[in-house]
Amino acid sequence: MDMKVEAKWLGSRHFQAEGPSGNTVYMDAGRQDGGTGQGNRPMELLLMGLVGCTGIDISMILERMRQPLSHMKIEAVGQRRDERPQSFTEIHLTYHLEGDLQPAKAWRAIHLSEEKYCSASASLNASIIPHLVLNGKEVAPLDVVEEGLPD
Amino acid sequence: MDMKVEAKWLGSRHFQAEGPSGNTVYMDAGRQDGGTGQGNRPMELLLMGLVGCTGIDISMILERMRQPLSHMKIEAVGQRRDERPQSFTEIHLTYHLEGDLQPAKAWRAIHLSEEKYCSASASLNASIIPHLVLNGKEVAPLDVVEEGLPD
Numbered sequence: 681m682d683m684k685v686e687a688k689w690l691g692s693r694h695f696q697a698e699g700p701s702g703n704t705v706y707m708d709a710g711r712q713d714g715g716t717g718q719g720n721r722p723m724e725l726l727l728m729g730l731v732g733c734t735g736i737d738i739s740m741i742l743e744r745m746r747q748p749l750s751h752m753k754i755e756a757v758g759q760r761r762d763e764r765p766q767s768f769t770e771i772h773l774t775y776h777l778e779g780d781l782q783p784a785k786a787w788r789a790i791h792l793s794e795e796k797y798c799s800a801s802a803s804l805n806a807s808i809i810p811h812l813v814l815n816g817k818e819v820a821p822l823d824v825v826e827e828g829l830p831d
Numbered sequence: 832m833d834m835k836v837e838a839k840w841l842g843s844r845h846f847q848a849e850g851p852s853g854n855t856v857y858m859d860a861g862r863q864d865g866g867t868g869q870g871n872r873p874m875e876l877l878l879m880g881l882v883g884c885t886g887i888d889i890s891m892i893l894e895r896m897r898q899p900l901s902h903m904k905i906e907a908v909g910q911r912r913d914e915r916p917q918s919f920t921e922i923h924l925t926y927h928l929e930g931d932l933q934p935a936k937a938w939r940a941i942h943l944s945e946e947k948y949c950s951a952s953a954s955l956n957a958s959i960i961p962h963l964v965l966n967g968k969e970v971a972p973l974d975v976v977e978e979g980l981p982d
Contacts, residue, residue: 699875
């Protein structure tokens with residue numbers, strides 16, 4: 681099951697990319713690297729792919745669990761090496777969920793995404809550390825009793 | 832040196848993401864996963880980040896080497912696991928370069944990006960396999976004599 685993406689150079693540090701969805705993404709470096717900021721930084725696309733992937737999982741899993749989600753926002757903070765290549769070493773994912781959700785089910789959805797479904801987190805070699813903020817309040821994973829993961 | 836990205840859920844499988852560049856990216860699942868295709872697939876963003884990162888490197892390195900690049904297109908084909916999570920196992924990167932470039936310098940730029948500069952390839956745990964097509968003709972790395980990488 682291959683996936684193909686193509687990027688065309690537009691001059692300087694500017695690129696135009698397309699993939700199977702047909703949606704174009706422009707990429708560029710910042711001014712300090714000779715770019716003009718006319719697009720996304722490549723490294724932010726990695727974090728966006730990660731939050732999109734786990735976000736889609738969470739929306740599907742909570743739906744299947746009949747947990748009524750009203751709002752969701754996911755924040756990713758990627759820590760990078762100081763030396764080149766400046767790859768991500770650790771990524772903190774904070775899931776801000778709102779709705780009449782059981783905390784244990786919310787954590788279960790997060791764990792199912794991270795351990796079983798999310799292709800993007802499994803493609804990255806950084807440590808991924810999840811956090812849950814449910815209806816404005818941080819909930820630690822140890823505060824809830826979780827059942828084992830289903831097959 | 833942290834990088835922060837945020838994605839907001841727009842309902843169903845649809846997300847709106849923003850990062851330090853300020854450029855918005857929409858993400859969505861395909862119809863088979865309950866989405867409506869109103870955005871990029873998260874996994875294609877990973878490949879786009881990779882080609883953008885190495886493409887920016889190549890444009891900078893060839894500039895510094897005074898190699899006149901007239902066109903560049905980079906294609907990424909990501910092979911994925913059949914089982915979940917369907918992470919990338921192998922990514923073939925084909926650099927289509929045009930211009931009056933020395934083949935050895937073109938390969939050197941590719942190797943410098945992959946081994947020293949490109950933060951995105953160092954963040955992915957797939958094997959990345961480069962190919963060079965120079966002025967329409969495939970050039971194998973063994974066809975050129977390459978000097979050692981500089982410090």
